[in-house]
Amino acid sequence: MSNPLPLLAYPDLARQVQALEEDGYAYLPRVLTTLEIAELRVAMDQLTAIPASFDRQDRPEEGGGFFNKSINNVFNRDARFLDYVDNEAVVAIAEAVHGPDCHIIGMTAWITGPGRPDQKLHADWQPITLPPALLADPQVKIPIYISTAHFYLDDLSEELGPTQLIPGSHRAGRAPGDDTTYNGVGSQSILCKAGDVVIFRCEVWHRGTANRSQQNRYLLQVHYAQRMIAQKFPPYLNRFQFDETILTAATARQRRLLGDHKPSTYD
Numbered sequence: 001m002s003n004p005l006p007l008l009a010y011p012d013l014a015r016q017v018q019a020l021e022e023d024g025y026a027y028l029p030r031v032l033t034t035l036e037i038a039e040l041r042v043a044m045d046q047l048t049a050i051p052a053s054f055d056r057q058d059r060p061e062e063g064g065g066f067f068n069k070s071i072n073n074v075f076n077r078d079a080r081f082l083d084y085v086d087n088e089a090v091v092a093i094a095e096a097v098h099g100p101d102c103h104i105i106g107m108t109a110w111i112t113g114p115g116r117p118d119q120k121l122h123a124d125w126q127p128i129t130l131p132p133a134l135l136a137d138p139q140v141k142i143p144i145y146i147s148t149a150h151f152y153l154d155d156l157s158e159e160l161g162p163t164q165l166i167p168g169s170h171r172a173g174r175a176p177g178d179d180t181t182y183n184g185v186g187s188q189s190i191l192c193k194a195g196d197v198v199i200f201r202c203e204v205w206h207r208g209t210a211n212r213s214q215q216n217r218y219l220l221q222v223h224y225a226q227r228m229i230a231q232k233f234p235p236y237l238n239r240f241q242f243d244e245t246i247l248t249a250a251t252a253r254q255r256r257l258l259g260d261h262k263p264s265t266y267d
Helices: 013-022 034-046 079-084 088-098 244-249 252-257
Strands: 025-028 056-058 068-071 103-112 146-152 163-165 197-201 206-208 217-225
Touching: 013 025, 013 088, 013 197, 025 088, 034 079, 034 103, 034 217, 079 103, 079 217, 079 244, 088 146, 088 197, 088 217, 103 252
Parallel strands: none
Antiparallel strands: 025 197, 056 068, 068 103, 103 217, 146 197, 146 217, 163 206
């Protein structure tokens, strides 16, 4: 039985930030146009995996079980992705919760095909572990260290393998382990439209679900973080290099989000 996540669109930034703080996620409808959706899908199809960058491209005909393509650092692979570093509707929230000097720590293009199984419920990162009773105190407010924006490029159905999350689960103060519910609430499916965005904080319990359809699911992920959180641009040990044509095309704001910061602590 379908159990959809409530998708409430708040028109003002203050309420969007409040939703991220209290519910753990915020919903932004109709962020992308039909043309932008089509262009992103074409750009994602044209990407090829670079193993040193921890990319994956599994094909059933090669023993991969199901089609799965996950490409990192896509802002650096094709200039068409650059505009999604600082999409205004999304980056306004990121700057509000992470600070005006925040940056992206990653950008991933992800295509999953039929046969992809359910993921295990997880939190991307649990920066602080605290007793739930302490987190229930309204005087205790944990900063949002990392958030992830999901740009959905399909109309999502239960068959296509939607993202599921448990609203409010960031207040558990721990990762889910083997739990499948939080405070009696189970996973709820993000059944949104192509062009919609959901941004959620890193502690929220969530998972990808099985693709039981006959089509691929397209998703662009942009990970934002406070300035002090390290950027995740593999390959490491100084082997990652920015494409100079991308940097030349970038605006000042995009360059800052890519890591062109003013000197600060530990620099």
